[in-house]
Amino acid sequence: MSVINVQGLTMIYKAPVRKEGLQAAFTSLFKRSYREIRAVQGISFEVTAGSVVGFIGPNGAGKTTTLKTLSGILHPTEGEVSVLGYTPWNREPAFLRNLALIRGSQPIGGPVELTVLDSLRYQQLIYEVPDEAFKKNLNELVEMLHLEPLLTRQIRALSLGERMRCGLALSLLYRPRVLFLDEPTLGLDVTAVGMMRRFISTYSHQTGATILLTSHYMADVEALCGRILLIDQGQLKYDGNLEDLSTRLSPYKLLKVAVSCETPPAWEDYGDVLEKENGKVSLRVHRGQIAATTSRLLAELTVADLSVEDPPLESVIDQVYREGIA
Numbered sequence: 001m002s003v004i005n006v007q008g009l010t011m012i013y014k015a016p017v018r019k020e021g022l023q024a025a026f027t028s029l030f031k032r033s034y035r036e037i038r039a040v041q042g043i044s045f046e047v048t049a050g051s052v053v054g055f056i057g058p059n060g061a062g063k064t065t066t067l068k069t070l071s072g073i074l075h076p077t078e079g080e081v082s083v084l085g086y087t088p089w090n091r092e093p094a095f096l097r098n099l100a101l102i103r104g105s106q107p108i109g110g111p112v113e114l115t116v117l118d119s120l121r122y123q124q125l126i127y128e129v130p131d132e133a134f135k136k137n138l139n140e141l142v143e144m145l146h147l148e149p150l151l152t153r154q155i156r157a158l159s160l161g162e163r164m165r166c167g168l169a170l171s172l173l174y175r176p177r178v179l180f181l182d183e184p185t186l187g188l189d190v191t192a193v194g195m196m197r198r199f200i201s202t203y204s205h206q207t208g209a210t211i212l213l214t215s216h217y218m219a220d221v222e223a224l225c226g227r228i229l230l231i232d233q234g235q236l237k238y239d240g241n242l243e244d245l246s247t248r249l250s251p252y253k254l255l256k257v258a259v260s261c262e263t264p265p266a267w268e269d270y271g272d273v274l275e276k277e278n279g280k281v282s283l284r285v286h287r288g289q290i291a292a293t294t295s296r297l298l299a300e301l302t303v304a305d306l307s308v309e310d311p312p313l314e315s316v317i318d319q320v321y322r323e324g325i326a
């Protein structure tokens with residue numbers, strides 16, 4: 001069953017423009033000119049209940065605009081959107097109670113003077129979470145996000161990583177069924193990134209929430225998302241899994257071999273040599289030739305070590321962002 005249904009979504013911003021200088025500033029008070037920015041151009045997709053989908057694309061591609069529209073913050077120029085059966089920009093209470101948009105760049109809104117626990121209690125009131133559910137959800141979130149030492153701290157005194165953990169707890173306290181995560185690991189250190197990934201994965205398994213996630217870190221997407229939507233210049237360029245995209249764009253694999261023979265073999269006979277050092281070599285071999293090349297290497301040389309690797313995902317995605325998808 002699809003929980004998110006987007007058909008022909010288009011968002012055109014009107015941004016004011018003016019020439020430089022004082023006179024232009026004065027004139028613009030009376031007569032403004034605008035320029036259109038086509039942030040999202042007729043995209044369509046569906047997301048089924050319980051799935052974790054990566055929404056990726058280069059800077060300015062239209063990801064945040066789409067997430068804001070799906071959350072009901074923006075009213076689109078054109079298109080139909082249904083999330084949990086609701087039209088987001090009508091902002092019905094039953095819809096808002098089942099949805100959370102969490103942005104890594106701004107994980108917590110609201111008063112920063114409150115302590116974390118007071119903010120959570122405030123959230124309980126706003127979202128009308130019954131006492132029993134509040135206690136249960138709070139205990140789970142405190143444990144999963146290691147919040148115990150932070151509960152009595154003021155929001156304003158938290159570090160970025162701590163804010164992100166508390167922002168998640170605030171948004172998940174009311175158990176939303178749909179989560180939009182916009183760069184959830186932005187600016188976090190390696191340990192915090194690992195914890196965040198584990199948390200998102202556990203949360204989606206435990207609650208069956210539907211998650212749409214943007215991230216510039218391919219490791220996030222690779223670890224969490226079975227499917228990706230790739231958007232570029234406001235248009236949907238790919239909908240499928242990362243592995244297929246990688247196979248389609250990079251028909252080669254890396255064969256890393258170490259040998260223990262005296263005379264160096266003619267590596268060029270086995271594949272394109274990318275690196276060669278102390279009897280170890282990296283060969284670029286067409287995917288279709290991997291099995292045959294591996295058999296030949298093992299039969300003809302004294303192989304000490306051998307591994308087959310996919311090209312790094314970052315380089316595949318970088319290629320898509322620079323050259324597009326044919």
Ligand SMILES: Nc1ncnc2c1ncn2[C@@H]1O[C@H](COP(=O)(O)OP(=O)(O)OP(=O)(O)O)[C@@H](O)[C@H]1O
Pocket residue numbers: 013014015037038039057058059060061062063064065066
């Ligand atoms: N409020 C706004 N007014 C005018 N233009 C905007 C506004 N918000 C975004 N844009 C423009 O719309 C386009 C898409 O922006 P958006 O923030 O959706 O991209 P993004 O994919 O989230 O980028 P990033 O990865 O850099 O966060 C960009 O060209 C941006 O400059």
